[in-house]
Amino acid sequence: MTPEPGVRLRHRHLLGIEPLDAGEIGLILDTAESFLEISTRPIKKVPTLRGRTIVNLFMEPSTRTRSSFEIAEKRLSADSLNFSVSGSSVSKGESLLDTARNLEAMAPDMIVVRHSAAGAPHMLARACRSIIVNAGDGAHEHPTQALLDAFTMRQKKGKLAGLKVAIVGDLLHSRVVRSNIFLLGKVGAEVHVSGPPTLIPPGLDRLGVKVVTRMETALEGADVIMMLRVQRERMVRGAFPSVREYFNLYGLTEERVRLARKDVIVMHPGPINRGVEIAAEVADGPTSVILDQVTNGVAVRMAVLYLLSGGAGSELAS
């Protein structure tokens, strides 16, 4: 058999969407397409990463992303080790760098890291030999979430370029929104964002998106509505008077969905707060693709791990 010409990511680590170009994004999405099929097989496992060790270093609570990475690793036959903050030496005062160095002394090939501080994965990438995958750093980036969102949009709409995407909710604390804005801008989609003025970070309009405070304006004619979770645990003081008022102004109801295109899809990175940012009948309704996002997340993370493992030790390391 004649092998196909080799292709790879230009980056050794996946630290964010910002450094990727449209070609690399396309490569990840195309590769994920093939991995999606593996999850439908009777034996949902391939031997590709056999003998590789991946540490899931989650310094912040996460069920969805960590489980998704863990399933992706297991389906690629990698050995994975879960490291969470509770019950670890971090709770005894050890620094992130010391934790990572200790883990690295056990020779993992990759470290998937989630941390509440923006830039933590970048620091690890400089200090460790392992390949680093950012699974969310503070309010900075969440690259695999943006990739799975784009994958879902492309799957449902057949394209990304020219789509009108409305992102609504707690923009201030969201790392998902930053990664999505970077990604959608690179692939030619039009992004409109909306949320309470107290939850819109200053300078967001400089990222090439249209910022409006009235939700309905953002929703008009949208191909995709992406709702963001109200991250009350990150709010140092109340950003809005009450949940009821928030829902009245920024909650996605069936009535508001009708402002968008007929074939609109409703997305949410999860976990959802029913009755806060989204009505239950919309979350469970026919326009919702929230569970498809979860399914696609495994395929996208398999693609990322697969593609990065091909570049291990490469001279192209960034």
Added chain:
Amino acid sequence: MPANNDALVMDEVKIDRTLTRMAHEILEKNRDLEDLVLVGIRTRGVPLAERLAARIKDIEKLEIPVGVLDITLYRDDATTVGPHALLKATLIHFPIDGKKIILVDDVLFTGRTIRAALDGIIDFGRPSSIQLAVLVDRGHRELPIRADYVGKNLPTARDETVEVHLKEEDGRDEVHIVRPGTTSRRTEERAAEKEKKKA
């Protein structure tokens, strides 16, 4: 650039006749066709499997299902050889439990592709048997694997390359031996295409 002096060993007519003969051999060996399925290994095993299925249909008036297998994820050098091959979908949309599978590829060389393909197939179920059909067997096996149906045995030097061109992929049907130090027709065409794109 080195000269193109590769040797043409099979042309369109020869490939056509060879596939017809192989289809007859498959039918002879597998009298009960009910459980027969063909699986082509990407890339050029796929059109070959489709052509064999079409020949079998001509002869027996029976549609044989054809699957597509991508072995990229099953390569034993997947994590040691640098850049990965572009992954393409495996498409086996029929149950393979209890089936007689004819695995089809263009060239049988070291046997490592076939080993990977066997691993891949087993992940889809438990076939009753797996047989191997290849257009060219060029020798130099590194694993104990042999083909059940061989279009042409082609003794080659280790450093030579066997190139199979098929209409579906390359616009013509030809098999070449490319000698070391020479440029294959396919490489020349790719270079010309690149130049054209640049211009």
